[in-house]
Amino acid sequence: MAINNDMILLEEQKKRTRNKSLTILLFLLPSLLVYLAFILYPILATFNYSLYDWNGMGDKVFIGLENFTTLLSDSTFWTALKNNLYLVLVSVFVQVPFGLIMAIVLLSKIRGKKVLNVIYFLPYLMSSVAIGLLWVFMYDPVKGPINQFLNIFGIESVHWLASSNMAIIAVLIVLVWQFAPFYMILFKASLVGIPEEQYEAAEIDGANGIQQFFYITLPSLMPTIVSSSILAVVGSLKTFDMFFIMLGGGSGSATEILGTYMYRQSFINFNMGYGSTIASMMFILALLSTVIILFTDNNRQKRSGLK
Amino acid sequence: MRKLYMLLISLFVLFLLAACDEGDDASSGGDNASSDGEIVLDLWHFDPGARMEVYQEAVDRFEEKHENVKVNVLQIPNDDYKQRVVVAMSGGNPPDVFASWGGGWLEEFVDSNKIKDLTNEDIDYDRFIDVAVKNSTFDDKVYGLPLGIATYSFYYNKEIFAEHNLEVPETYDEFLNVVDVLKENDVYPLALANQPKWPGAFYLMYFADRLGGEDVFQSAYRRTGGGFDDDAYVQAGEYIQDLVERDAFNPGFNGIPYDSGQGRQLMYTGEAAMMLMTSGFVNNVREEFPEFEEKMGVFGFPVIEEGNGDPSNISAGVSPVWSIYEETDQSELAVELIDELTSVETAQGYVDKSSTPVAVKGVELKDEYVSIFTEWINKANSIQFPYDQTLPPELGELHKNTTFDLFGLEVTPEEAAESMEAEAKKIFGE
Numbered sequence: 001m002a003i004n005n006d007m008i009l010l011e012e013q014k015k016r017t018r019n020k021s022l023t024i025l026l027f028l029l030p031s032l033l034v035y036l037a038f039i040l041y042p043i044l045a046t047f048n049y050s051l052y053d054w055n056g057m058g059d060k061v062f063i064g065l066e067n068f069t070t071l072l073s074d075s076t077f078w079t080a081l082k083n084n085l086y087l088v089l090v091s092v093f094v095q096v097p098f099g100l101i102m103a104i105v106l107l108s109k110i111r112g113k114k115v116l117n118v119i120y121f122l123p124y125l126m127s128s129v130a131i132g133l134l135w136v137f138m139y140d141p142v143k144g145p146i147n148q149f150l151n152i153f154g155i156e157s158v159h160w161l162a163s164s165n166m167a168i169i170a171v172l173i174v175l176v177w178q179f180a181p182f183y184m185i186l187f188k189a190s191l192v193g194i195p196e197e198q199y200e201a202a203e204i205d206g207a208n209g210i211q212q213f214f215y216i217t218l219p220s221l222m223p224t225i226v227s228s229s230i231l232a233v234v235g236s237l238k239t240f241d242m243f244f245i246m247l248g249g250g251s252g253s254a255t256e257i258l259g260t261y262m263y264r265q266s267f268i269n270f271n272m273g274y275g276s277t278i279a280s281m282m283f284i285l286a287l288l289s290t291v292i293i294l295f296t297d298n299n300r301q302k303r304s305g306l307k
Numbered sequence: 308m309r310k311l312y313m314l315l316i317s318l319f320v321l322f323l324l325a326a327c328d329e330g331d332d333a334s335s336g337g338d339n340a341s342s343d344g345e346i347v348l349d350l351w352h353f354d355p356g357a358r359m360e361v362y363q364e365a366v367d368r369f370e371e372k373h374e375n376v377k378v379n380v381l382q383i384p385n386d387d388y389k390q391r392v393v394v395a396m397s398g399g400n401p402p403d404v405f406a407s408w409g410g411g412w413l414e415e416f417v418d419s420n421k422i423k424d425l426t427n428e429d430i431d432y433d434r435f436i437d438v439a440v441k442n443s444t445f446d447d448k449v450y451g452l453p454l455g456i457a458t459y460s461f462y463y464n465k466e467i468f469a470e471h472n473l474e475v476p477e478t479y480d481e482f483l484n485v486v487d488v489l490k491e492n493d494v495y496p497l498a499l500a501n502q503p504k505w506p507g508a509f510y511l512m513y514f515a516d517r518l519g520g521e522d523v524f525q526s527a528y529r530r531t532g533g534g535f536d537d538d539a540y541v542q543a544g545e546y547i548q549d550l551v552e553r554d555a556f557n558p559g560f561n562g563i564p565y566d567s568g569q570g571r572q573l574m575y576t577g578e579a580a581m582m583l584m585t586s587g588f589v590n591n592v593r594e595e596f597p598e599f600e601e602k603m604g605v606f607g608f609p610v611i612e613e614g615n616g617d618p619s620n621i622s623a624g625v626s627p628v629w630s631i632y633e634e635t636d637q638s639e640l641a642v643e644l645i646d647e648l649t650s651v652e653t654a655q656g657y658v659d660k661s662s663t664p665v666a667v668k669g670v671e672l673k674d675e676y677v678s679i680f681t682e683w684i685n686k687a688n689s690i691q692f693p694y695d696q697t698l699p700p701e702l703g704e705l706h707k708n709t710t711f712d713l714f715g716l717e718v719t720p721e722e723a724a725e726s727m728e729a730e731a732k733k734i735f736g737e
């Protein structure tokens with residue numbers, strides 16, 4: 001009898017879970033629909049287009065993977081990819097640490113925190129177009145404030161946006177300035193979440209500020225650092241606007257990035273098929289790097305016994 | 308239960324795919340009739356300011372003649388415009404009538420059967436300047452009606468010239484002398500905002516024309532024996548780099564956008580003395596810094612004495628060119644609309660308000676600059692249209708990139724010419 005009762009109970013429970021999942025699914029349906037229509041379908045369509053020789057309007061000619069083989073031997077693609085990699089490096093190793101430093105400064109016991117808070121966050125609130133134009137004037141070779149500032153110290157004017165090497169650095173500076181506040185917000189939120197007791201205990205054990213940072217703050221922030229890095233990597237692989245605004249969509253092919261190259265091929269050169277191939281490549285690269293980051297993090301957690 | 312989920316999901320996917328398919332079909336072709344029987348025509352163009360007003364006046368005249376017709380005019384800024392039209396043509400809802408620059412860009416749509424052939428429509432072709440119509444004629448069929456012709460020439464500051472006892476240079480040697488004198492007196496001889504790449508490309512066009520004549524481009528483009536690696540192109544690259552090495556331009560010119568106005572500011576403030584620009588510059592001056600107009604003068608590109616080019620040749624760009632979408636439901640009305648948009652009356656308004664000559668004959672010239680520019684057009688032995696608008700888009704883009712790199716001293720003239728010719732061979736299949 002007891003067994004039978006248990007069975008019935010189990011059945012009931014199963015039924016309830018089923019009902020629950022059905023409700024959940026129904027609630028998810030609207031967003032699932034939006035996701036399918038506006039995210040999944042375009043991605044699949046892009047992959048589909050990338051297999052054609054197509055100018056965007058006329059007849060599509062199926063050419064299999066020819067676009068991909070052309071892409072791999074296309075020197076502009078590799079230049080663009082190289083520039084994107086600089087961007088990834090700067091995002092992960094400059095932008096994210098900057099965000100962390102700013103967050104720590106804002107949570108420390110200093111005066112004028114409120115003012116700093118506003119100043120730090122301001123760049124992130126402005127639109128990219130406005131920022132781009134603003135910095136074009138800042139970088140002006142003759143009248144730009146930056147060059148005039150350099151001139152005070154006897155340093156010769158730098159032609160920031162004119163030469164290809166300098167142009168990339170110039171845009172990277174702007175991107176760091178624009179996006180570091182975003183990571184600052186993320187770090188601030190998770191810094192607040194670290195229990196005060198841990199610091200108190202560490203203090204009793206005689207840990208100094210630096211030790212506290214490396215043994216308590218940093219490990220507790222690890223999940224945020226990982227998700228920030230993913231955002232930074234994916235964001236810099238698919239970025240477009242600042243380069244387009246400040247360099248006019250790649251001044252010469254030396255400053256092309258994947259985003260601007262895709263735009264140029266699709267909409268200026270009428271190679272919609274080839275442009276889709278570049279877009280697909282960007283998607284694959286972003287996906288791969290995300291998987292790699294998550295995988296490494298998983299390993300790290302296993303090693304440190306968190307899982 | 309699991310089956311039910313699968314069923315639900317597959318139903319939604321099906322629904323979705325159906326919706327997408329439907330979307331593709333429903334959106335092609337203009338849905339011109341609105342609910343109250345009014346016929347609506349969509350018109351897209353890219354010109355702001357005074358030119359926009361001129362088009363609006365033409366549209367108003369057209370609407371007066373056709374009681375039941377409404378024209379939706381949409382002005383889209385230059386950079387966005389090309390992309391919007393491509394997307395609309397490839398699947399969205401293309402405009403019935405739209406503006407372009409003719410040349411290779413328009414031809415790309417013609418090749419995909421998106422543009423209406425206007426050759427046998429009821430249009431009086433005699434009123435147009437022939438060479439301007441040729442810009443939108445492909446395989447002897449006309450696909451667009453031209454309105455404006457913007458000429459490219461030097462603008463200079465008369466005050467600065469007087470101050471240093473300089474005269475308007477007629478030959479290139481005199482021009483170089485002017486450059487050197489200005490340089491010695493700490494004035495930037497030439498203002499250049501080359502980030503969008505077309506301002507620098509004007510120099511290459513003019514040098515190639517003055518050195519080798521108009522046939523250099525024609526035979527390279529038509530593939531009748533010449534090529535983009537012609538000596539004239541290599542030499543033109545050398546002339547450009549010679550100017551760069553003389554410090555003839557303002558510093559950092561390759562990083563300065565044209566639209567944001569820093570290049571023009573150098574002219575307005577007298578820091579730079581000359582600028583090679585389109586006739587649209589006159590309008591910029593009037594809108595941005597009217598005080599400059601009294602100091603301003605114009606002169607054509609100097610003659611290169613050892614070159615073979617005809618000194619009367621000029622470079623100019625046709626814009627706008629009005630075309631009609633092939634599958635519009637209202638093709639008769641659309642033809643009438645573009646006829647009105649290029650009528651003598653519209654052209655008169657365009658000349659009066661935009662300081663730019665027109666491709667339409669029979670207008671009265673009141674503006675002194677338009678009179679000068681129009682005289683150049685009438686006297687010209689040949690008119691060179693900008694390469695990036697004439698050539699197939701990919702080659703045009705490469706031309707701008709290689710010229711940009713020539714200015715940046717990042718490639719040699721030989722390398723630039725060779726990479727142009729290699730791409731041309733790939734595109735024209737030779």
